[in-house]
Each structure stands twice: as structure tokens, then as C-alpha cells.
Amino acid sequence: MNQTQYELNKGLAQMLKGGVIMDVTTPEQAKIAEEAGACAVMALERIPADIRAAGGVSRMSDPKMIKGIQAAVSIPVMAKCRIGHFVEAQVLQAIEIDYIDESEVLSPADDVYHIDKTAFQVPFVCGARDLGEALRRISEGAAMIRTKGEPGTGDVVQAVRHMRKMNAQIRQLVSMKQDELFEAAKQLQVPYELALYVHENQKLPVVNFAAGGVATPADAALMMQLGAEGVFVGSGIFKSGNPAKRAAAIVQAVTNYTDAALIARLSEDLGEAMVGINPNEIKLIMEERGQ
């Protein structure tokens, strides 16, 4: 990937800001998501809650299924590959996916190395729990970051924890003297240049979305007020009682994230939210994958 392509890829993420990216498993769901105001869809065979329930090894989706979703909507289509599985990423690039999510939701294919994302033309988004993980993914070529949260739980607590931690660490870097950044970069296990960027610009060099456990308009607005630039909603929509209405409400809550009166109205009569499980009840902790 040359520098121009990387800037274009970061630019696409900038266009997605203030928007909601929704997990969909069929062309019909993709259309519902688009009509509800999704700024992009994530095409996958099973949403995280079902991946959790099914167990076993979870892989990249069938390209035919992804192509069906690409044909159904005009908004950008993303798809997930396993951490470190650069051939799945090559396959997704070959079908001209708009964004690849190298995702901890799928079973990792490599327990040491992430994909060298600089070797691709297509942009990547990666999950992160803290500033170190985020900057390591960016140094590998990620053009967008999202919190990991804990996917498929409907519990927003980890997404909140990750967003707060990342922002606290950014503030720490910003407040340091420049000669302290060398040691900070070493401790964060990140390249000095990226630590310096954060110190000077008070933000990540790429767009940062919230993901993992967002289930309600208030959850989405919470993540926005905590500093997210947009929101991924996975299981929260199509595991709920009225997906179209909930999806549209979350979209409006992300735009108007400080307007509590509007969020109150949006939260009325949404039907049942996804049931949700809390992290103490689950055995598989996806956020620990790929550090």
C-alpha cells in the first residue's frame, strides 16, 4: 500500500464518522440496515452472539454470501477475516470488499502475528483495548480502529472500559514532556513516531469507533459522549424484537448524542433488546485475542 492509498483508506473511515456500522447476515438484513440509516454494513455468516452459542472454529464468511450483500446495498460493505489470516484477507480484497475487519470475533489463525496490512490496497479496521494495541495495529497498517468491547454479549461495559482507557492514555501522552515519550513508547510497545503523533495531535492518527456490546440508543450515545467517532452494532440489532426500528433509533442517537430529550423519545417502544449475557457468565473472552 503506498502512502496515497493509505490516505484514501483513512479518508473512507472519515466519511463513516458519526455513523453506525451494522452486522448483517443476509441481503434482506443488509437492506433493512441501509434503509434504517447504516453508514456501512459488516457482512458475516453468523452474528457474534450466535458465534458464541455455536462454539467451534469461526472463519471468514462464504464469498458468495458477501457478494450477495454487496449487490443488495449501495453503502460500503465490510467483512471479517481471522487475526493473522492474510489469505482470507487476500480473498476479501479479491472480491473488492470496501473494508476488512481483522477481528477477534473469529477464531485467531495466528497467535503471534497480525496481518501485515501495509501489503494490501484495501483498508483494514482492527480492535483495540488500549492505546498500545491501537498504535500497534496502526503501525501494521490499520486505517481505522474500534474498541474490542466484548462481542455478542449485549453488555457495553468492556467497550466503555476500552474507550476510557484509550482516552486516558492519550491524555497521559499529551501531558508528557517530549523527552519522556521515548520511555512511554517503550512501555506501550509502540513505535516512537506514533507516540509522538498522539502527543502532538491529542488523538489517534486514524478514526476510532466503538464496538462490542452496544444494544440501545443510550449505549450508542454513551460511547459517543465518551469520545467514539461512530459505532459498530453487531448482535444488538438483529437479535432484538424490532430490528428496523431499533436500528433507526440508534442511528439518530449517534447523530444527536447529547440531546437527551430526543434519545428518550427514540428509546420508547423499541421492543425487547437482545437478552445479553454479562462477562462473568461467559467462558470465551474474545477481547483477549490478538494483543
Next chain:
Amino acid sequence: MKIGVLALQGAFIEHENMLTDIGTVCTEVRQVSDLQGLDGIVLPGGESTVQGQLLQKSGLLAPLWDLIAGGLPTLATCAGLILLAQKIKDSPVTHLGTLPVTIKRNAYGRQLSSFVTEEPVKGIGNFSMVFIRAPYIEHADMDVEILAKVDGKIVAVKYGNQIGLSFHPELSGNPKIHKWFLSLCEKRLDVYPLHHT
């Protein structure tokens, strides 16, 4: 002068940063009350389907149409240009429809086809144009002024006080187009002095 930036979804902060850097006061437009006292408005890039729906749900569509049709200087980039277009190819939907052009969405294809090129813009000179899943104008009415073409496709137009661009000047690092837009906003003060009373 006060310039509004439509902040429903997309890359609105990039426009605000560029306008602020050249010394302009910006305000984010999310609801009808935000339209008060604007001297110009920017419609940013993003996803036009999302922005179009949010224009309706927020009640902004009709009052914004009134303002733009009434001559409020408007700078529309990428998705913003789609909002302005009178016709969207292969779609029954239109949004503001104040600019008499037919636009083709995702005209260059998917993200792998996004590109940067340097071409002349009328009155501005050579400009580094950033195209991201961009549209182009397939047809423009006779009275629409064509400002730039890339490979024979129309990518920049002016019609009255509306400027429509397929590309993203807010990502180019070059404020020339924004400065030109501001001069248009200032000129309008002369043309419509009653606007401010």
C-alpha cells in the same frame, strides 16, 4: 460571518477545521434551530443515504431547501453533492434537489477504485482532488457552470450560489476552494443586504 456545517453524519469536522484555520466562525447544524443567521452552509461527505434520511427525520429538509433555493451560498462535497442533485441515477430518491444535474453514485466503483489526481478547477487553478467512492455528474443543465472535469466526467459545478464537488477539498490540505466559497458568502451580503436585518 457564520458558516453552518451540516453535522448529521460524515466528515463535517474536517470542513470545520479548514474553515476555522482560515479564520471563519463555524456552527454545526443538526436541527432546525441551528439554521438561524447563517451566511453559508457546507454539506460534507459521508453516506448520502444516511444523511438524506436524517435530513427528513430532523425536519431540516424543508427549511434547508428554502434557504438554498433562496440563494444561501452552499458548498457541497461528495455525499453533499448527491443531496443537492435534482436526479440520482438508477434511484427514485432525491433529497434537496436544488441543483439541476443528474448524479451517478459510487460512479468509480468500490474503495479499491478510490483515487487522488491533480486537475485544474476553473478560477482556482490546479487542485489535488481526493475521490473516495465518489459520484460524478452524468448530466448538467445548460445553465450549470462546469468548473472541472476528470477523464471527461464532470466533477465540479457552480449554479447560482451552489458549488457542488465530487471530491474532498477538506482532505486536500489546500484551503483555496474554501476561501473562494467564503468570498461567495461575502458577496451575497452585498446582493441580499436585507438578509441580515
